[in-house]
Ligand SMILES: [Fe+2]
């Protein structure tokens with residue numbers, strides 16, 4: 001079709017340009033078949049058909065017409081998504097969020113146009129566009145924006161100006177919400193929406209596109225729209241976070257702030273764990289960025305991975321003051337292992353209480369996978385003999401890492417734990433430690449449930465060696481410095 005190519009080229013150019021402005025959130029896709037794509041597509045299709053049925057006459061011909069429009073709209077969007085961001089189609093949370101946003105939009109359009117017969121400027125469409133952009137990035141938002149502007153124009157009697165206005169306003173909103181990091185950033189947007197709408201009304205009035213007797217009502221409508229859209233978007237962000245299981249950058253930056261009460265509590269009650277977590281976060285954040293995983297999730301996950309140790313800090317070596325008697329000396333190795341394992345269960349409980357995002361709770365649960373607690377396993381063998389010790393009792397009874405961020409935190413955690421008792425700070429030593437940790441975990445099958453590749457692991461190793469070199473830079477002894485002392 002002749003008309004299809006220029007539109008596709010234009011959309012592609014826009015998406016590419018907007019995507020360059022901000023980092024698109026990498027989505028972690030579960031392995032295996034996902035039904036979310038089919039279910040969501042069918043629901044979105046049904047919703048579009050139902051919405052159009054409100055607009056058109058109820059006869060057989062318009063029913064066919066409605067179905068054809070819906071198929072064209074869906075095909076168009078799927079073509080772009082499959083080509084430029086196929087991960088979205090396999091992500092249950094993302095597809096569900098798209099479905100909810102499209103349904104909300106269709107509901108609003110039917111309510112405002114067919115039932116209340118209000119002006120389109122009053123429909124708070126910015127809610128859907130801002131929410132989608134904050135969670136799924138510019139690519140999805142531009143595609144959905146196109147569907148919305150197109151449908152809106154059909155509902156308002158094929159008004160071309162509405163299509164253009166909504167599309168430009170949407171693109172403007174995508175720019176505005178591209179790099180929001182605090183809730184305050186969103187509150188600043190309402191004034192910009194109002195200014196944009198008011199300018200449009202004045203220009204449209206000047207060009208005699210709109211009825212000038214109505215201009216006062218239109219101005220009031222656009223002001224209300226700006227305010228309402230921002231308030232509702234702020235209100236629905238936590239719910240959208242729950243539905244999609246995708247934490248926003250806003251939430252992640254909030255929880256990685258050192259003034260967070262739980263992190264302050266960790267500093268006071270488990271200072272060793274606190275320092276350990278900060279180094280793990282440093283290693284994990286850099287490594288995640290290196291392989292294109294979500295660095296903020298890795299960082300937040302590392303801060304909270306051992307949060308469960310707050311409840312029994314003294315049982316963990318990093319928190320035990322040197323003058324203090326080791327509590328494990330009076331316990332059986334099996335009992336000690338149970339206490340160590342409990343930091344996962346306690347961590348999940350604390351994380352749920354303070355409402356951390358699901359991805360962070362998953363990292364807490366998976367950061368040891370099913371690995372073996374070597375120290376107490378060896379102690380048990382020494383005490384009872386190998387044939388009398390059941391290896392299973394010394395393996396963490398939790399889930400293996402499911403995501404790349406979880407794998408990174410697992411590696412960083414083990415590397416930091418070894419570094420803690422290390423006295424030699426040299427590049428070769430860092431390299432040996434990192435490679436040994438990765439090799440051991442890999443051979444133990446800890447990475448097999450995630451989609452990490454050997455290429456990723458190689459990059460992670462190189463990056464962690466680099467980070468260790470910069471963290472311990474001041475402690476590396478140079479031969480020349482030794483000679484001059
Ligand atoms: Fe741990």
Ligand SMILES: [Fe+2]
Pocket residue numbers: 276305306413
């Ligand atoms: Fe740890």
